[in-house]
Amino acid sequence: MNAKEIKRIVADWRVAALLILVVLSVVAIYPHFDDKGNFTTNLQYGLDLQNGAWLQMEFKAEVVxxxxxxxxxxxxxxxxxxxDTDVIIVDTANPTHLEIRKYYSRADLEKIFESAGGKVTSYQQGVSKETGELVKKILENKLNSLGTKDTKINIMTGMGNVAQYVRVELAGVDMNQAKALVGKQGKFEIRIQTSGNESEHVLYGDSISSVGNPEKDLQRGGSWGVPFTLNEAGATALQQAAIKYGLTTNPEDHYLIMILDNKTVFNAPMVADAAAKLRSSPNRQWSATTGSGNAGENAAQTLNIHLRAGALPVETTIVGSGAVPAEQGAKNKMVSVIAGILALITVGIVIYYRYREPSIVLPMVLINASEVIILLGFISAIKFQIDLPTIAGLVAVVGTGIDQMVVITDEILHEGRVPSPNLYLKRLGRALMIIIIAAATVIIAMVPLMLFPLTTLQGFALITILGVLVGVIVTRPAYGKIIMEILSK
Incomplete structure (x- = not known):
């Protein structure tokens, strides 16, 4: 092709869109050399491709x-x-299930319920979906605050929205560190403002015996708050400090300050009525008010996590674990790169054997490679970790991409001749319709893997779906334009 023909192809909006996406993807991937002279990118790798550890923990609770x-x-x-544990109503609008945050067998629960005037009708080990999400937020908040960014936390939910397991993946962390990070509880402290910016210690997080879920107080204008309970020693310490520093008589000038790992997470005055009651007796039941509306609700959710100081609302036990040594991760990474290159080379050989025409093989291979680059750019942009299932998805995209381009080429070269422009467009449209129907089938098949808690397959499903969408929307139309110019010569 001469420069004029190449310019005409590049000027076409379909080809131009493909080239722009490739450039943006390369920018997102950002291949470069670091300060030590090592080649690196913005891509993030999961446990399979670097050292790390994973833990799968079972909730020692049940929903009945x-x-x-x-x-x-x-x-x-x-x-x-x-x-002697928290018993939570799962659905307050239709209270037919309870979450019991302590492990009991069904036989033991039936005896307890019978003596309390009730009957057990169903039993599933685990926690409610809401508690599962709370556990996920607590772990994310704790691990992120410790600087462990490359983490994946998945709640594995079964029938009836009951979560039985939580899986934590920590890239770049060995097994001992993983257990220490997941099991570590943050340092939580409550202080009282004395004057100005000065404050005095009142109690630590071990004085908080339980923390309730965020709730809206309709009697106070719909303000959100987090209820929590102090033990006897904590309640007494708070009363004595409140009297000593004048909070009981002037709460507006003596704020309660809550600190987690040296960071202030709550700072507000005590309600006047509650402050006055402390003059005569200690109080164990408290609620930290965070405001109304969505902002108040979000603040209550966050404070709920802080009050727990990283402690999970239910006990968990490790039922599965594993680790990937750094040497194995590096080997997996190298093998994956080689597998991708071999896949493209193999595809090129097979296509050449079929058509015996280099001018057809080269665009196919380049289009295939551009799809992989676009997908890697998207992965880098959303900070998704690449693991072996994700790489398997990339290889699958290479295969399905070639299949679809063969469909386009064969449809256009029906009877072995290049059709007229009008007939070409009709055949291209027919080929694209076949591809769209096939793509829809693949997406429908992959959606369950995306939604179900099969954590090892979600990367494969995500890449496969994205690859199909990129192919149908961007690369197939661009290939149709490019192959038309080539075949017309």
């Missing part, structure tokens, strides 16, 4: 269906006292 003739609140309160 129940019936009772007693008032629900009274029944739940009695159960909580009897079992």
């Amino acid at each position: 269906g129940f019936t009772t003739d007693q008032p629900i609140s009274e029944f739940v309160s009695n159960l909580s006292k009897t079992m």
Whole structure:
């Protein structure tokens, strides 16, 4: 092709869109040499491609269906006292299930429920979906605050939205570090403002015996708050400090300050009525108000995590673990690169054997490579970790991409001749329709893998879906334009 023909192809909007995406993807990947002279990129690698560890933990709790003739609140309160643990109503609008945050067998629960005036109708080990999401937020907040950014936390939910397991993947961390990070609890402290910026220590997080879920107080204009309970020693320490520093008589000038790992997470005055009651007796039941609306709700969710100081609301036990040595990760990375290159070379050989025409093979291979670059750029932009299933998805995209371009080429070269422009467009449209239908089938097949908690397959499903969409929207139309110019010669 001469320069004029190449310019005409590049000026076409379909080809131009492809080239722009490739350039943007290269910028997102950002291949460069670091300060030590090592070649690196913005791509983030999972456990399979670098050293790291994973832990799978089981929730030592259960969600049970129940019936009772007693008032629900009274029944739940009695159960909580009897079992000495938190008992949470899963759905307050239709209270038919309870989350018990302590492990009991079904036989033991049936006896306890019967003595409390109720009956167990169903039993599943695990926690509710809401508690599972709370666990995920607590772990994310704790690990991110410790500077561990390359983490993946997945709650594995089964039937009835009951979460039984949580899987934590920590890239660049060995097994001992992983167990220490996941099990470590942050240092939480409550202080009282004395004057100006000065404050005095009142109690630490070990004085908080339980933390409730964020709730809206309709009696106070719909303000959100986080209820929590102090033990006897903590309640007494708070009362004595409040009297000593004048909080009971002038709460507006003596804010309560909550600090997690030397960072202030709550700073507000105590309600006047609650402050006045501290003059006569200590109080164990408290609620930290965070405001109204979405902002207040979000602040309450965050404070709920801080009050727990990184402690999970339910006990967990490790039921599975694994680690990838640094040498194995480097080897997997090298093998993956070689596999990708060999896949492109093999595709080129097979296509050449079929058409015996280099001018057809080269565009196919280049289009295939551009798809991989675009997908890697997207992965880099969203900070998605590349693991072996993700690489398997990239290889699958190479294969399906060639299949679709063969469909386009064969449809155009029907009867072995290059058609007229009008007939060419009709055949190209027919080929693209076949490809779109096939793409829709692939997407439908991959969606369950994206939604179900099969963490090892989500990367494969994501890349496969993205590859299909990039092919249908960008690369197939561009290939149709390029191959038309080539075949017309």
